[in-house]
Amino acid sequence: MKTPTTALAIILIIGIAVGFTAGWFLRNYLGETSKTTTLKGKFSQPPPLGKEVVIVLGFDASYPPFTYINERGEAEGFDIDVMKWIAKKYGWRLVFKPWDWSTIVTALENGDIDVIASGMTITPERASRKIWFSIPYYSYIHEIVVRADDNRSLEEILNSGQPIAVQIGSTAEKWADKLLKKGYRFRKLCLGSYVEALEALLDGRAVGYITDSAFLNPYLSKNPELKTKIKVLATLGASEAYGIATRPEDVWLREKINEALSELMNSPEWNELLRKWHLE
Amino acid sequence: MVKDLYKRYGDKAVLRGVSFEVEKGKVKVIMGPSGTGKTTLLKCIDMLVKPDSGKIWLEDLELTDPRIDVSEARRKIGFVFQEFNLFHHLTAIKNVMIGLTKVKKLPRGEARAIAERSLLKVHIDRELWDKYPAQLSGGQKQRVAIARALAMEPMIMLYDEPTSALDPQLTREVLEVIKELAEDGMTSLIVTHEVGFASEVADEIMIMIDGRIVERGDPRSIIYDPRREETRKFFNKIMKIGDELR
Amino acid sequence: MNLMTFSKYLPYIFEGSLWSLGLVLGGLGIGFAIGVTFSLVQVYGNPLLRRLISFYVWFFRGTPLIVQLFLFHWSIFPALGINSTALTTSITVLGLRSGAYQSQIFRGAIGSIEENQMLAARALGMSNWDAISSIILPQALRIAIPQISNEYSVILKDSAICFILGIMELMTRAKYAAIATGIALIPYLIAGLIYLVLTYIGTMFFNLIYLKKRIPDSVEG
DSSP: OOOHHHHHHHHHHHHHHHHHHHHHHHHHHSOOOOOOOOOTTTTSSOOOTTOOOEEEEEEOTEETTTEEEOTTSOEESHHHHHHHHHHHHHTOEEEEEEOOGGGHHHHHHTTSOSEEEEEEEOOHHHHHTTOEEOSOOEEEEEEEEEETTOOOOHHHHHTSOSEEEEETTSHHHHHHHHHHHTTOOOEEEEESSHHHHHHHHHTTSOSEEEEEHHHHHHHHHHSGGGGGTEEEEEEEEEEEEEEEEEOTTOHHHHHHHHHHHHHHHTSHHHHHHHHHTTOO | OEEEEEEEETTEEEEEEEEEOOOTTOEEEEEOOTTSSHHHHHHHHTTSSOOSEEEEEETTEETTOTTSOHHHHHTTEEEEOTTOOOOTTSOHHHHHHHIIIIISOOOHHHHHHHHHHHHHHTTOOGGGTTOOGGGSOHHHHHHHHHHHHHHTOOSEEEEESTTTTSOHHHHHHHHHHHHHHHHTTOOEEEEOOOHHHHHHHOSEEEEEETTEEEEEEOHHHHHHSOSSHHHHHHHHHHHHHHHHHO | OOHHHHHTTHHHHHHHHHHHHHHHHHHHHHHHHHHHHHHHHHHHSOHHHHHHHHHHHHHHHHSOHHHHHHHIIIIIHHHTTOOOOHHHHHHHHHHHHHHHHHHHHHHHHHHTSOHHHHHHHHHTTOOHHHHIIIIIHHHHHHHHHHHHHHHHHHHHHHGGGGGGGTOOOHHHHHHHHHHHHTOOHHHHHHHHHHHHHHHHHHHHHHHHHHHHHSOTTOSOO
């Protein structure tokens, strides 16, 4: 036994050491990226020549086929491919950072991530406040989906008092709110992702499901067995579009992304990408 | 030497002007009914409890002087508790060593040698040295506690009812040890209810009642020929309890 | 998508348990250092410090982890000029939080030691610090081991909340695997199993320390 005072000091040091070693280990061996400097307008100007541009791409890994994680733990999806194409064009290094959708905007503002390319709908309130979007790169329409064997009309479903599933924080949830405000009587069931919301419909926890074609169509072509189980009851509003979100100050970055997006969308590669992800 | 010691807890005056002296090499025994401040008196002497007024000297050092380092002074006083108070997490020998290594800052080897000598002096054999307190009998625990105090080479030993938490058959071994130490010339102040033991070991017995020393003298005259009525009553009472036990 | 595709996700999920474990060990370690220090101040320290620590404990035990994570990552650290990564924030906050809980564990353990132990130490001439470090703490730490073991299993489950700062721990990976494959139940069941195994290993570990360090034949040991 060592003398107790030394033992105590050692215990304390071990405690702190364990803490920091664990952190260091995780960072170095498991690839935690260091935070980019939170300087406002980090990408407002072109970077000095010869300096590597590192863009931290934040995305919601629960939104296939736009953004998800493959079995090797890598980011995959349509938006990921788009960003990879852009990065390759300029020689940027991309760092992929899955982030929970509910706080992803705050993460962008605070510099935990630099861009959001994750099937993010361009909405006036988003665009006016904290985040500015690139040009739209994919448009879609919102849909109300029910089970195939449900013969009720749209009015009946919306006034049934029963749950309708949406992804929390999504544009689908906004649509649910809008409908509730109009006086329809149903319960809004918020779930963590589009997939989970769809599962709620399939297993009967919800009678309806608000989604968008951008998610539903490719998901159905990947899971064809679902096609007979559900049906699109109606579409909601006009079509909407996805954009890549950046901080307002990052003018240079946004210009570069827009430039690349226009080029990509006018090239034959664009249609290949859409086909690859069943998005035509 | 203790002079004019006063201590109150709330509105209860526990010590009401106690004065006496324990000369070097002498053994003094304090007796008296329970709840009359004997334990408080011992704790005051070791400055474990601060007296309200009065002074205490250890030879030339005034313990009640607020400027002195009390911890420094305490190591010169050995204290043996009624409930032993061995350190639960240390083996017998480490209980004895810890004061030497922590307080006296002796190297471990030297501390161990002293501890071994102390333990042998209280008749704790080698096979018990690495036992934990919970594995020892009450008598063994108290003897280890005595060894622990002894190892610090105190100028005086204070015993606070060292056998009253023990079964009667275990008190003998402890009293035997205290007696041997006293015979070796260890200055001692003992609080006890053991009349027989007191009469054998004491140079002087002091009777303490209600925070005062009411009577003092050599053992024989105090026990068999007390001058005061309250002393007589006290002895009658404890003798009777002793008879019942037998 | 079928189970075959899902089985390819297993290594990805397993790797998440390393993250969870890292968060837990980090949090537990920092929490231990804070817990021991604060419990001592709470028992022996001056009234002002005691009140400060009571406030600290009240705050960390009284608010959800998720709120603490946001608060530190996006308000407190930036205000202090600390440029903290999500991982650093997560481990630090888990540590601060566990420190609040552990300080109460150790405070209870210190309180359960008889006052006579302190008295005996002082009678030997020990300074307060010597008495605390060589008599009180060694006993308190032993008494606290079962509760620290419990704290480990609590913080293990708490660590799943760190997904909110983009930490890819076990639970988050299970979720992403579930979403990518469209299989809901099995990934979560597997995550649950891994949590059980981690809890078991941790508890065994603490049990081992407990058996090794316990005081033979003592009542509480």
